[in-house]
Amino acid sequence: MTDPGPPRTTTVGDSIQLAPWNPDPDERYHWRIESAPEGSEVVLDDGPVVELCPDVTGTYECILSAPDGEHTKRIRVFEDDSRPARFELPVDESPVAPDDDGELVIHGPFNEHIVGPERPRLDGDKYVYETDLPPGEHMHFFGDPDGDVRAIRDKLTVPGPGKPRVRLDAELTDEDVVLTATARAPPTDEYADSDVDVEFYLDDRDGVDRTALSVTGHEARLPRSAVDGEVRIHAVPVAERHGVADYVRIDIDSETVTRPNEPPEWAESATIYEVFVREFAGGRLDTTFERIEERLDYLDWLGVDCLWLTPVLESPTRHGYHITDYFDTASDLGTREEFEALVDACHDRGIRVVFDLVINHTGADHPYFQLSAAGVDGYREWYEWEDGEPRHYFNWSTIPNLNFESLAVRRFLLDVVDEWAPVVDGFRTDVAWGVPHSFWKELRERIKRDDPEFLLLDEKIPHEPEYHEAEFDLHYDTTLYRQLLDVGRGDAPAESLLDVPDRIADAGFPEYALQMRYVENHDEERYLEQCDEAALRAAVATTLTFPGVPMVYYGQERGMTGYRDRMAWVDGDDELTAFHRRLLRTRDEEPALRGGDVTRVEWDVVDGDHGRVVAFERVADAGDDEESLVIALNFEAEPAVVDLPTIEPTDLLTGEDVEVSTSERDEGTDGVRVRVEDAVVCRRPK
Structure with missing residues (x-):
């Protein structure tokens, strides 16, 4: 059955992608706006996947015409919360001199990290770029378009209110479904929790009469008689800005209430160990699945219970992120059977396995990209093309972006998900910020409807709470990561670490969202290279004594300084390893360190x-x-x-x-x- 997904929220001018779920590329799908707020002049393009860019506040009712009938999707639109933002870079700090032929570029999440279109202007002794952005912290890069496009990384804080949060609970009485929303104001804003309004929405996919829902403040009731089987109810917190929605699923027949936004219970106390796969065997050995299996006793001894493997699918690169075959393991690592044997061996030790899912892009050597580049019918639309060039992020010209407006692409990637989700315990999703929310919501419901214990971890940089709304369980905590670097370098006092939880709450992350705490990973320089060992020890202790899910990057505990070097089994720092092990064991033994x-x-x-x-x-x-x-x-x-x-x-x-x-x-x-x-x-x- 076709599914248009849950109701959505956004602000004026902020687009939302509308797409059919579980699509058949050979069928025809069409979207239309059935009703819109007064004064709206929005029209939708013709196609199965379209962008709705609302121009006034209110509720838009969109209809998807599909082979199995028509389906309703509602989008609640709030006021534009952006305000003027000014990025500045002193000329004497710029990687591009004013008299150079090259021009300085700026990019960040605000322009999807596309390098080139946005060029700061020279204003006296500074480069300046101005735009409108919502309140919060905005990571950005200044760089040389012909060299290092990420030469300078910084963040700009746009002042303004934070986002409220909400938790929705439900209980069944003899007559009603009773819903209670617990609203929270941003901790550093001046208004109280009681000042946060809550809006309730029925999910149109369940066919329940919307007028049957009665709302009084932060509570709502729905007669059981109005529900035939199942109903999903959503709640959105609203104050000066709106926040991330929560929802409950009620099955009247089985008398059950579930909260699908909740992370797996096991993940709340997990400790993750990331392995950069092809370097883990160390020494002069090539890494294989069998050689990783032979070293699992080390992970068990160290005290970790979740193994994140960087990509294990076919790829011409050592890091594995340029995938050329999504349905088979890399030939140099081993067979599919050997990979599954590794997973089984992990499970025997109580270690869960997280698979690196790379679906924002493929490698440029993937046959479908080669066919797309050659203009072959049926393949050109698989990738994003602009002015005859494949679209990509940063200077990643060898990993072109897939086109999620193509039903064939969406179908292909859903098949990839179906292939690997039954084998492993979770996905770490590469470049999660480059994949539309509509696809992540479909992926979550597709997997977790039958397997709520499956873990979904986003690589969302920077930190944004919207990726928790019916999408991810666990989030890269770039807020704590950057602050640990500032403290380690002496650019901020250690006491500033205590502000991080409030900053994350101000951003709008729900209290039940999990944060992955780390000091290094495969994309960043080793902490020991940027700071000293004393700072590393304190930073690691922070990640293991703060609430959240700590992650240890392979070799971090051995004192490695090369961020993708071979594992230092023989010449590593045994005392630093023992320090990590003491922290891991203490966290495992002390409930106060896990909640x-x-x-x-x-x-x-x-x-x-x-x-x-x-x-x-x-x-x-x-x-x-x-x-x-x-x-x-x-x-x-x-x-x-x-x-x-x-x-x-x-x-x-x-x-x-x-x-x-x-x-x-x-x-x-x-x-x-x-x-x-x-x-x-x-x-x-x-």
Whole structure:
């Protein structure tokens, strides 16, 4: 059956792609606007996949005509929340001099990272680029179009309100479905939770009469008699801006209520280990699936329970992201049977496997791109072409973008998903920001309707909460990553790490969204190359003591400095490895490190650099009692002496007493004075 997907929200001027789900490329599909807000002049192009760019606020009702009938999709449009943004770069910092033939380029998510169209103007001693953007942090790059197009990376903060959040719950009574929305205001905005409005929407795919839903404030009711089988109900928080929608699915027949936006329960306490596949065997060996399997005892010993493998499909590159065959494993790594044997061996050790799904682009050597470039009928539209050139991001000219307006492409990629989802436990999605929301929503429902334990991790850079709305469970936490770099380099105080949770909440991420915390990955320089080992230890401890899902990049624990070098099995740093292992084991043993929030505590540096030390508390609900831990981190090479609240002075990482001797303490000190070399984790008495 054709499916147009759930209702959507957007703002004036911000386009939404409309596409049929589970399409047949040989059939005809057509979209039309059935009703639009007064004053709208929007029309839709003719085609199966179209863009709706709303011009006024209100609700647009769009109809998809498909072989099996007509289907309704509603789009709620809010006011444009963008405001003037000005990017500046001093001329003396530019990779392009004013008298060079080349021109400076700027790109970022605001222009889909397409290099070329946007050129800053020279304004005195600065390059300037002006546009309108919504409030928040906007990553961007300045670069040389003929050289490094990402020479300078920076972020611009556009002031303005954050996004409210909502959680939707439901219960069944004898007569009704009762819905309760818990709204949250952005933590750093001045208005209260009670000032957040909530709008409720029935999913038109379920055929329930919309007038049957009655709403009173943050609660709604729907008579059971109005539902034939199943109903999905969505809630959107609205304040100065609107936020990410949540929804519930109710099955009247089985008396069940589910929250499909929730991540898998296992993922909430997982620890991920990323392997850059072809370098993992180390030494003079070529990596194969069998050789990875032979090293699984190391991952088990280290304490990780989720293995993310960079691409394992056929590709001419060592990194594997230029895929040329989506339905077979890479010949140098091994057969499909050997890959599945590796997955089984991981499962035997309690380790789940995450597969790197690369569907924004193919390699330029893929036969379909070659046919597309040659103009062969039926293949030209598989890729995005502009002025006779294939469209791509950054300077990635050898990985052309697939065209998601093609039903053939969508059908092909859904077949890829169906091929590999039953084999593994999750997908890490490469360049998630380059794939339309409409496709991610279809992929999630296609997989997780039958397998809610499947994990979906986005590579969304920068951090944006819209990718959680019926799309992903786990998100690259670029906010914490960038802040850890700033702290490690000495550009920000360690205490600034405590602002990160509020910044993520201000952006609009729901409380139940999971964040992947990391200090390095296969696309970034090693932290040890950018900072020193003392900072690395404290940064790693941050990722493993903050709430969220920590990720260790292969070799990080061995002290490697080459970000894609062969694994340092023999000549790695054993003490640094032991430090990682202590952190991983402690996180596994302590519920307070796997749930709850970061809470500020009173602390003071008696001896050491105050700007390089931070302390905080983690609390986990343990039945009727609450277990509390206090964590202190030191980013400096020299140990620090720190006054903390009253704690039990045994460091859970080492088992050692970290309290300094009485003679070194001032009389009347309130709390406990401890020595912090890199990280200390201590219990707080109940």
